[in-house]
Amino acid sequence: MSKRFTIHDIAERAGVSRGTVSRVLNNHPAVKETTRRKVLDVMEQVNYRPSFSARHMRTDNSNLVGFGLISHDVITSPHAVDMIRGAQEALWNIGKVMLVINSASNSDMTQTAFEAMLERRVEGIVYGSVFHQPIDLPFDSVDTPIVLANCYARNREYPSVVPDEFAGGYNATKVLLEKDHKRIGFINLGISRSGSLPPQDATKGRLAGHKHALKEFGVPFEEELVRYTDFETQTNFNLTKELMQLGNPPTAIFCGTDRIAMGCYGALQSMGLNIPNDVAVVGFDNQQDIGIGLLPNLTTIQLPHYEMGRWAVEYLMENKDNAVEPVQHKLDCPVVRRDSV
Amino acid sequence: MSKRFTIHDIAERAGVSRGTVSRVLNNHPAVKETTRRKVLDVMEQVNYRPSFSARHMRTDNSNLVGFGLISHDVITSPHAVDMIRGAQEALWNIGKVMLVINSASNSDMTQTAFEAMLERRVEGIVYGSVFHQPIDLPFDSVDTPIVLANCYARNREYPSVVPDEFAGGYNATKVLLEKDHKRIGFINLGISRSGSLPPQDATKGRLAGHKHALKEFGVPFEEELVRYTDFETQTNFNLTKELMQLGNPPTAIFCGTDRIAMGCYGALQSMGLNIPNDVAVVGFDNQQDIGIGLLPNLTTIQLPHYEMGRWAVEYLMENKDNAVEPVQHKLDCPVVRRDSV
DNA sequence: TTTATTTTTGTGATCGATCCCAATAAATCT
DNA sequence: AGATTTATTGGGATCGATCACAAAAATAAA
Numbered sequence: 001m002s003k004r005f006t007i008h009d010i011a012e013r014a015g016v017s018r019g020t021v022s023r024v025l026n027n028h029p030a031v032k033e034t035t036r037r038k039v040l041d042v043m044e045q046v047n048y049r050p051s052f053s054a055r056h057m058r059t060d061n062s063n064l065v066g067f068g069l070i071s072h073d074v075i076t077s078p079h080a081v082d083m084i085r086g087a088q089e090a091l092w093n094i095g096k097v098m099l100v101i102n103s104a105s106n107s108d109m110t111q112t113a114f115e116a117m118l119e120r121r122v123e124g125i126v127y128g129s130v131f132h133q134p135i136d137l138p139f140d141s142v143d144t145p146i147v148l149a150n151c152y153a154r155n156r157e158y159p160s161v162v163p164d165e166f167a168g169g170y171n172a173t174k175v176l177l178e179k180d181h182k183r184i185g186f187i188n189l190g191i192s193r194s195g196s197l198p199p200q201d202a203t204k205g206r207l208a209g210h211k212h213a214l215k216e217f218g219v220p221f222e223e224e225l226v227r228y229t230d231f232e233t234q235t236n237f238n239l240t241k242e243l244m245q246l247g248n249p250p251t252a253i254f255c256g257t258d259r260i261a262m263g264c265y266g267a268l269q270s271m272g273l274n275i276p277n278d279v280a281v282v283g284f285d286n287q288q289d290i291g292i293g294l295l296p297n298l299t300t301i302q303l304p305h306y307e308m309g310r311w312a313v314e315y316l317m318e319n320k321d322n323a324v325e326p327v328q329h330k331l332d333c334p335v336v337r338r339d340s341v
Numbered sequence: 342m343s344k345r346f347t348i349h350d351i352a353e354r355a356g357v358s359r360g361t362v363s364r365v366l367n368n369h370p371a372v373k374e375t376t377r378r379k380v381l382d383v384m385e386q387v388n389y390r391p392s393f394s395a396r397h398m399r400t401d402n403s404n405l406v407g408f409g410l411i412s413h414d415v416i417t418s419p420h421a422v423d424m425i426r427g428a429q430e431a432l433w434n435i436g437k438v439m440l441v442i443n444s445a446s447n448s449d450m451t452q453t454a455f456e457a458m459l460e461r462r463v464e465g466i467v468y469g470s471v472f473h474q475p476i477d478l479p480f481d482s483v484d485t486p487i488v489l490a491n492c493y494a495r496n497r498e499y500p501s502v503v504p505d506e507f508a509g510g511y512n513a514t515k516v517l518l519e520k521d522h523k524r525i526g527f528i529n530l531g532i533s534r535s536g537s538l539p540p541q542d543a544t545k546g547r548l549a550g551h552k553h554a555l556k557e558f559g560v561p562f563e564e565e566l567v568r569y570t571d572f573e574t575q576t577n578f579n580l581t582k583e584l585m586q587l588g589n590p591p592t593a594i595f596c597g598t599d600r601i602a603m604g605c606y607g608a609l610q611s612m613g614l615n616i617p618n619d620v621a622v623v624g625f626d627n628q629q630d631i632g633i634g635l636l637p638n639l640t641t642i643q644l645p646h647y648e649m650g651r652w653a654v655e656y657l658m659e660n661k662d663n664a665v666e667p668v669q670h671k672l673d674c675p676v677v678r679r680d681s682v
Numbered sequence: 683t684t685t686a687t688t689t690t691t692g693t694g695a696t697c698g699a700t701c702c703c704a705a706t707a708a709a710t711c712t
Numbered sequence: 713a714g715a716t717t718t719a720t721t722g723g724g725a726t727c728g729a730t731c732a733c734a735a736a737a738a739t740a741a742a
Contacts, residue, residue, distance in 0.1 A: 004484075006728055017692045022730060030690060047483070052460045053394035053403070054728035057697045062394070067441075071426075078419025078630070085412075088443050092450075097457050100408075100441040102429050109433075116438050119393040142388070143345075233636050262634040269610060289419070289628055293603040295574050347698055358722045363700060371720060395698035398727045 005048045014042040025050055056121065063096045065313065066117035066125040068103055068110065070135070070151070078287065079305045083128050083149060086309025094317065096123070107138040114139050124316035127151070128309065132162055132199045145320055149312040150305070152328060159319070159326040161311045165202050168301045168333030169209025169254075172282045175299065175335050176252040177217040181280060183225065185243040185250035186210055187236065187260050190228030203228075206256060206284070225250055229260055236263025244271060244279070252280040252341070258290040258300055261340075265294055280341040284333075296339035304331040346389045355383040366391055397462070404437045406654065407458035407466040409444055409451065411476070411492070419628065420646045424469050424490060427650025435658065437464070448479040455480050465657035468492070469650065473503055473540045486661055490653040491646070493669060500660070500667040502652045506543050509642045509674030510550025510595075513623045516640065516676050517593040518558040522621060524566065526584040526591035527551055528577065528601050531569025544569075547597065547625070566591055570601055577604025585612060585620070593621040593682070599631040599641055602681075606635055621682040625674075637680035645672040 007025070011018045016035060023031045024039040042048070056062050067087055069080060088098050099122060101113040117125055125144060129135065129151035136154055137146075152160035176184050188207060189198035207226070214221050224246060227239045236255075240263065243250055255261040261283035265275065273279050275296055283291065283300035291298045308331060315327070348366070352359045357376060364372045365380040372380075383389070397403050408428055410421060429439050440463060442454040458466055466485060470476060470492035477495055478487075489501035517525050529548060530539035548567070555562050565587060568580045577596075581604065584591055596602040602624035606616065614620050616637055624632065624641035632639045649672060656668070 007730095008728075018729080019692060019731085020690085023691090026730085032690060035690080049456065049459050051398070051462060051728055053397040053462065054697090055730075056394040057392070057398060057699085057728080058730045060697080078422065078628075081419065081422045081425075084422075084425075084441070085443055088441065092442075097461075098441055100425070100429065100439055101433075102426055115390065118390050120438075121392060121394065140388075233634055233638065237636055259630055259634045262631075263636065266610070266636050269607070287419075287630055289600055289631060290603075290634065293574055293600045293631065295578055295604065295607050297574070348700095349698075359699080360701085360722060361720085364721090367700085373720060376720080392698055395727090396700075398698080398729085399700045401727080 005046050007050065009046070010039065010042050010048055013046070014039045060121075062121045062123060064099055064120055064122045065091055065096055065316065066099045066101070066120070066122035068101050068113050068117070068125060068127045069130070070103055070110070070128065071130045078289075079285070079303065080128075080130050082305035083309035086306035086311075087126055087128075087149075087313045088309075090310045090313035090317075110138050118142065118144060123320060124313075126309070126312040126316065128312070132165070132202050134201075145316055147312040147316050149308045156326065156328060159315060159328070161308045161315070161329040161331060162201070163303050163308070163333050164330035165205025165333070166209040166212070167330070168284060168303075169206030170213045171209070171333060171335050172206075172254050172284060172301050173210045173213035174216075175282055175337070175341055176254065176280055177213060177219065179252075179280060179341055181250075181252035182219050183222075183248060183250040183252070184210075184214075184219075185240075185253040186226040187239050187243075187253065187255050187264065188226060188228050189256045190230055192231045202256075210254065229256070231257075231259070233259075233263045233266075236260045237267045240264045240267035241271070244268070244273070250279070252282070254282045254284075256284050258283040258285045258287045258298060260284075261298055261300070262290060262294065265298075276340050282341060286336050291336065291338065294340070299338045299341040300336050301333045302336050303333060307331050346387045348391065350387070351380065351383050351389055354387070355380045401462075403462045403464060405440055405461055405463045406432055406437055406657065407440045407442070407461075407463035409442050409454050409458070409466060409468045410471070411444055411451070411469065412471045419630075420626070420644065421469075421471050423646035424650035427647035427652075428467055428469075428490075428654045429650075431651045431654035431658075451479050455483075459483065459485060465661060467650070467653040467657065469653070473506070473542050475542075486657055488653040488657050490649045497667065497669060500656060500669070502649045502656070502670040502672060503542070504644050504649070504674050505671035506546025506674070507550040507553070508671075509625060509644075510547030511554045512550070512674060512676050513547075513595050513625060513642050514551045514554035515557075516623055516678070516682055517595065517621055518554060518560065520593075520621060520682055522591075522593035523560050524563075524589060524591040524593070525551075525555075525560075526581075526594040527567040528580050528584075528594065528596050528605065529567060529569050530597045531571055533572045543597075551595065570597070572598075572600070574600075574604045574607075577601045578608045581605045581608035582612070585609070585614070591620070593623070595623045595625075597625050599624040599626045599628045599639060601625075602639055602641070603631055603635065606639075617681050623682060627677050632677065632679065635681070640679045640682040641677050642674045643677050644674060648672050 007018050007021050011021045021039055024036050091098055103110040103113045125146045128149040133151050134154045135151045146158050148158050148160035189203045211221050229235050255264050268279055283298045286300045286302040291300050348359050348362050352362045362380055365377050432439055444451040444454045466487045469490040474492050475495045476492045487499050489499050493501035530544045552562050570576050596605050609620055624639045627641045627643040632641050
């Protein structure tokens with residue numbers, strides 16, 4: 001392991017003072033071109049890199065942002081990466097980097113994770129959840145700004161950004177209504193086998209959006225057309241069949257998840273029904289692998305994970321100093337049009 | 342934004358010296374219990390947190406490990422999170438945290454990412470790829486240890502950990518052979534529409550493993566049973582049909598990807614064939630959403646993303662100082678038994 | 683050429699911890 | 713009680729940068 005050079009070593013080798021080296025480092029204008037070159041050459045030669053910690057101490061600028069990800073232990077949604085990516089790219093543009101800590105949903109770990117971030121003097125913290133849910137932050141309000149992504153504090157004490165579930169439900173339903181579907185089945189999120197509750201915000205928000213779209217198009221809402229799944233594939237399959245065996249079966253089905261849509265496809269195809277001619281299907285989540293893996297490709301609703309990560313960081317950076325009223329922001333869930341409608 | 346307290350402030354308020362506060366902080370035994378309590382109380386009261394940067398400067402211990410993720414721009418595999426998780430959890434256990442930089446496959450960005458990490462004096466760097474592939478590191482060898490995960494340096498200059506594709510192909514085929522299948526179709530990775538090549542290591546390794554298993558069971562290998570997909574769903578669908586329309590059709594199909602398996606399921610079901618009774622199917626990747634979303638649930642091969650992340654960090658920590666001969670490690674791709682075989 | 687200006691460079695203090703060693707306090711032994 | 717030991721505590725130096733100010737060098741003006 002070769003020696004690590006300091007600004008002092010560089011100064012010595014270049015025959016100048018530390019101050020001058022520092023000036024070159026921060027390309028301060030008051031340094032003669034010949035000197036600058038000389039210093040730069042030495043740096044290059046010994047592969048010098050300034051110490052961020054030393055800089056940080058003196059300048060109080062860590063250029064670091066913490067990203068804590070609460071991943072519900074059950075399943076780590078593949079979408080989580082998108083949120084991380086969104087946040088990271090936003091930071092990258094302003095020359096900052098990201099400290100990532102994945103804390104399961106274990107409050108003890110979260111506490112420690114938080115401390116690790118604060119000790120590093122992160123400029124802010126994005127606390128993201130794998131599922132859209134209300135959370136209780138397991139620590140007191142600190143003087144480091146926090147933004148919640150894909151979750152929100154029950155008491156609305158912190159700014160947050162979440163998907164607009166209502167809009168999602170509305171958009172999904174509208175896509176179908178615009179194709180003249182009048183009877184639309186809806187397989188919504190329910191209680192999973194393991195007993196864990198679905199995100200209420202998602203379940204209720206989407207249903208409300210669904211109803212709103214129906215009303216807008218003058219189509220009556222009928223209770224028998226909405227079902228709740230426990231997320232088991234077999235259930236999704238069965239619920240689809242049940243819907244299709246109704247006296248007056250739907251001509252379109254809105255599935256609360258792309259995974260549900262998979263089961264739905266299976267059921268419809270096993271009944272010899274054609275998608276989208278006999279029955280149209282709309283999913284929710286836009287999981288790449290499912291959406292374009294199904295035949296016909298699935299029309300679905302996009303959950304704005306990337307955008308939430310991005311938004312969270314941008315908000316953080318803008319409101320670093322002035323503690324304004326915490327915003328509860330919602331991001332649209334746009335339609336991804338493919339071939340199932 | 343409230344004042345940030347330093348060790349000096351604490352010392353003053355507690356009526357002791359900086360040295361004593363430092364001792365309390367590092368729970369050094371030589372501190373009288375009453376003093377310790379007094380100091381701890383003050384810390385608690387003002388919500389003091391030591392500065393990692395200051396500590397780092399003095400102790401030369403950053404407790405930081407960099408994680409660079411090359412995500413091929415085309416698609417960000419959902420698996421990437423698992424690698425990050427594996428690495429992070431391994432670090433967490435030894436009290437270190439992770440700096441994550443996602444660098445696309447842009448070498449300019451990678452260079453900068455690397456510098457950001459080095460300036461922060463990370464103890465080591467894990468450089469992970471979303472796809473199993475050979476890479477050329479866009480920077481010179483530095484004195485910070487590096488481990489490659491899910492990729493390897495063309496010149497084997499760095500230690501790396503990758504999935505054992507051969508074992509994967511072998512395991513997948515063996516699962517079928519053990520159920521007495523003698524004619525096994527294989528839809529392997531081919532050239533994608535966009536012209537991008539599939540990872541050669543995966544394609545060839547799996548084929549080799551496949552052949553090896555056949556040989557072991559005394560089943561002749563037949564060229565007509567292996568096909569290459571361009572990853573389009575329609576192609577996967579068609580290739581499956583082609584295989585089934587062979588004079589002597591296979592009784593089982595090994596798909597190079599769970600996504601391919603989806604298309605395969607679609608084709609088989611549209612032909613009225615039952616899985617696994619008429620035709621057994623094995624996938625590859627173990628993408629949660631697909632595997633258990635399909636009916637019957639898909640038997641598949643697990644790509645060890647989590648394990649690679651973990652392995653990389655552990656290797657890094659063990660071989661921090663002594664630069665041993667770089668290991669090229671392979672991790673098994675175990676079978677995930679479900680209901681399609 | 684001398685003096686006044688403007689550029690460029692050098693230095694000591696500083697950021698917030700740790701560490702070592704000397705000083706003080708407390709405890710133990712004659 | 714006085715001398716020794718041992719347990720605590722205090723304070724200067726240090727890590728590697730930046731910064732403000734003074735000093736020196738280079739230019740311009742008189």
